[in-house]
Amino acid sequence: MNIQLCILITLAFIFLALPAKGAFIYVEDSLNEVGKVEVDTGETEPNLPFIKYSFIEQVAKTSYITGTRTAFGENQSNQVQVNVSAWVYSNGSSTRIGVYGDEHINPISGSNEIYTLAINSNGLVAGGSNRWHPDGSMSGATAWVADEHGTTLIPRQSIGLDIPLDSDFPFVTDINNSGHVIGNTSYLFSNGSVSNQAWLFKDGTLHILGLSGPEYAALDGTSTSRSTFINENGQVAGNTHRYVGNDFNGTHAWIFNNGQYTQLGYTDAEHTDENGFQYSTILSQNENGDVVGQSYLGVGSGGNTLWSHQDDETIKIGLFDSDHTRSDGFRRGFSYILTESGISGGNSTRYNGMDENGSSAWLFKDGITINIGLLDDYHTSSKNRRRSSVQFINEAGQAVGDSAIYRQGDAYLGSTLWLYSEGEHVLLGLKDEEHTHINGESFSSAYFFNEAGQVAGDSARYSSDGDSAGYSAWQYSEGVTTKIGIYDGEYTRDSDGRQNSSVLGQNEAGQVIGYSTNYSSNSDTAWFYDNTTMLLYTFDLDAGYDTSFNSYFYGITNDGFAYGIYNDGDFEQAFGFTVELGYFLISDFLGDDFQEMGWTSVKAIQGITEDGLMYGIAITDDAKRALFAASIRESRSSSQVVEPSTISIFILSILFTYQFRYFKSKRTC
Incomplete structure (x- = not known):
């Protein structure tokens, strides 16, 4: 057997070993109502029946949810009474948590107030319960932590004063x-x-x-x-x-x-005023213990020095050269991004003497602050004014931002969107005639940026007369900007050619969700763009559903499960989409388990956790709302038989053809 045949066999078995991508499935028997716990109203015979609602307040990255259930009613004293219970959802059931009774009940109204404030990935919830004086005024609160096994009070601490x-x-x-x-x-x-x-x-x-x-x-x-x-x-x-x-x-x-x-922070003379005032505060902290903060300057009001504390060393970050320092020594910077790899970014104000003169974007990486943004004449006014800002930074140190455009002196004519990567700026957005005003103005916005450096946003459209003509959606990926959305037929207004498409989400795989306006039905249509195949999937349900009404996506997971809301003219229903399954109603996706719950529809999906817990709002047979949770996963798993992928079958077919020709040639020689 020659070397080419060995290579083909090796490749075939490599691809056979790769799992084929499967469709998402609902995990049977995982559908449960969420948050339906006891609420103690203290009234055996209220004047009016209490109306009860559950609310989701905090969601962990894993399959834990916490929130409150509230009862509204009128008590026997003819007062409005509101009672609340906190709960945590774990392992398919909701458990009442928190602190109740005694001083945590308002003695005048009979109401109580309890709230959840945080939840971790192990289902531990932190919250508080308000306390009351005998006259009905608030006396404070009790902090607590709780999980499905019980509640622990966080001790009150005496202040030690008389x-x-x-x-x-x-x-x-x-x-x-x-x-x-x-x-x-x-x-x-x-x-x-x-x-x-x-x-x-x-x-x-x-x-x-x-x-x-x-x-x-x-x-x-x-x-x-x-x-x-x-x-x-x-x-x-x-x-x-x-x-x-x-x-x-x-x-x-x-x-x-x-x-x-x-x-x-800094406490030297530069950061101390004549009264000894010093002000340092922390702006952000990551999991490695890196910190970004600011220290106020002793001169002026509101000036500061930005700093980064990494590896036990504090260094100045941002820009503080002569272009970014007022003539009296005042300067001001802003930092609002800190990645887990310790990269930070922000803006620094520019000055001309004592006057502000725009702003500069910057990136701090590997101990060095880099001035980023476009600095050419096109982005500089006649008075040397520039304005650049940074919006996103990923873990690789790529940044997305924009720089103001100036022409005819100091006239502001929109902005140029850019991606900064390894010392180079790549212009983003759509720049053709359709997306450029007759005076040269253009405007693009970026809304989503992932770790692969893919950017999704939209660009303003203009008519030949210079009037606004809507927006076009686009994605930048691997050096190419692709216009995405629906633009033909009913999606172009006859009277003026207006079109409107925008993005609503992008995942780490580069898949994009968005919508386009249908001018025939005066509604918006959801769409899903798959970057790998460059295919656009327009919202469409099975026969019997009128898809001319509004449909919007609200979220997408990194493995490609997108969800949104469809309005059929009477009420809203939640839908989902995957490349393998197409569009579907969530109530259909949940199958027989949904029907057995006695519910009529799913109103909304509020989110999906990293481990596949879908949660949202369902409508009951009596037109009330109910919170629910259900588990989803891709059909491939270690417990399933993995089917050969398409590419492995293709390679095997080449292999067998090659073998047949090889042996046939041997016989004829």
Whole structure:
């Protein structure tokens, strides 16, 4: 057997080993109503029956959901009464959680207030229950954590002051997957003083957080610290107020890790005013413990220095050269992106003497700040004004932003959208005559950007007279911009040629969802664009459904399950789409299990978790709403027989043809 035959056999078996992509299926017996738990109204015979609704408030990346169920009614005292129960959904059932009764019931109205604030990937929920004075005024709240097995109170902490306490309000900020909870408690005193404690609840113990020392406490003993972020490594970021006498004199930022504090930010003369005021705060933190923050300058009002803290080192980020510094030393920057790989980005204000002169976009990567955006004459006014901003940054350090266009002196004529990658700018959007105003103006927007560097957005259209003529949707992928959407026939208005298409989502595989306006029916039509095949799938259901009404996508998973809402003229129904299954109603997708629930339709899909838990709103036979959850997955799995992929069958066919010709030639030789 020669080497070509060996290669063909090897390739065939490689592709046979690859699993064929399967269609999505509903996991039978996984459909359940969500959030239908007991709500204690305390009334055996209310004047009016209580109306009960459930609401989803927090969803974990895994198959856990939490929310509240509320009962509205009129009690025997002829007062409106509202009672609430918190719940967590896990393993197919909803469990009532939280703290109730006694001081958590308003003695005047009989109402209670409970809320969920965070949930982690293990189904642990953090929330609070309000407390009440005997006169019906609020006395504070009780913080708690709970799961399907029970509720644990987060201990109340005494402030340690002699001032009479009027109320204390703990508020949960976040919870990590280890069950560590951070929060802040505000203390309101009878004399009007306010104090705030940051805390960490870890392994059943409450730890008070914040910097300590004379400068961090007012003369009356009050102090304020706040926790803002916690990551999976247990690092907590926050800030503590400074005081002179009883007067606020700034804040210092810190990270708390393994029992130790690291103060962050700048406290040198440049960042201290004549009254000793210093202000540093943390803007973002990632899972590696990288932090981006700002320290206010001592000059002017609102100026700052941006900084990054990585690997125990704090360095200035952003742009602070002469173009980005006012003549009196004032400067201002903004940072609102921090990736898990430690890349950050933002804008820095430009100055001409004492006057603002636009802004510059920048990217901080590998210890260096890079000025990005378009700097040519086309994007610079006669007064050297430029305006660039960054919108998205991915983990590879690619950035999407825009730069203002100037012509005829200082006239602003739209903006140019761009992708920055490895030192180069690629222009984005549609730039042909259809998408350029008669004065040269053009305008494109980017809405979605993934890790593969694919961008989805839309571009403004203009008539030959310069009037607005709608928008065209597009996707940029691997150096090519593709116009997507529906534009023929009914999707072009006869009177003026107007067309309107826009994107509503893009997943990591590059599949795009969006809509186009049908001017014949005055409605919008959903569509799905598959980047791999470059095919557009227009919304269409089986015979019997009038698809001329509005249809919109609301979300798409990274493995290609898209969902949205279709209005049939009477009421809304949720639909789904995959390349393998096409368009379908979610109620049909859920099959016999849905019919057995006694429901008439699915009104909306609110989301799908990373592990395939679909959740949303169904309509019952008596026209009421019910929350539901159901599991979906791709049909391929380790427990199923994997069918050969198309490409492997193709290679095998070549192989067998080759073998036949080979042996035939041997016989004739």
